[in-house]
């Protein structure tokens with residue numbers, strides 16, 4: 747099992763102050779994470795709209811036009827400094843197969859919530875952890891988030907397993923906090939603190955003498 751706290755040993759790929767103007771592209775071991783483009787809509791629909799992928803999350807758009815509207819909304823929210831959404835483009839593929847979203851839930855972005863979804867063809871491939879590691883570094887070091895929360899339906903074993911192996915801490919169960927398809931679900935509240943993330947990362951980066 748890999749953890750969030752992998753050695754980095756490289757320079758940041760972004761300049762912190764400018765992300766609201768345009769998201770940087772982030773490289774990870776097996777993919778590039780980049781700004782959403784309107785042209786991503788058809789393949790995002792193909793990868794993310796299935797029942798298997800979306801059954802425990804807020805329903806994604808159900809049409810190409812719906813995804814286009816979402817992409818335009820994401821750009822506006824990013825310009826407003828409230829939100830960042832990265833498209834995941836695996837190496838060797840020319841289209842997006844997943845999304846990472848980070849949203850401010852406190853003025854100034856000190857506390858944020860993130861969410862992620864990937865096409866099921868890529869589940870278990872290692873792509874998620876590679877991409878998540880890049881998004882976490884960006885969230886803590888570029889945006890300046892101090893506390894990053896995630897909510898996963900308790901029944902969503904894969905989503906909870908993914909957060910656990912990233913090093914997130916399970917804090918609570920939020921009873922009947924998510925409604926999907928007319929049914930209420932309990933959610934697990936997870937968090938990662940910037941200080942913990944940095945401390946673990948420092949321990950795992952080899953020292954050069």
Ligand SMILES: CC(C)(COP(=O)(O)OP(=O)(O)OC[C@H]1O[C@@H](n2cnc3c(N)ncnc32)[C@H](O)[C@@H]1OP(=O)(O)O)[C@@H](O)C(=O)NCCC(=O)NCCS
Nearest residue numbers: 747799862863864868869870874897898903904905907908
């Ligand atoms: C969440 C998501 C992005 C994770 O990507 P992924 O490639 O499936 O994640 P990984 O395979 O790297 O990690 C999932 C972990 O959960 C574990 N897991 C899967 N099913 C499980 C189960 N029934 N019980 C316990 N753990 C389970 C996996 O074994 C894996 O851990 P491991 O690698 O240590 O074995 C992807 O599953 C997805 O898009 N799901 C649909 C959307 C979603 O649920 N988003 C999260 C909302 S919080």
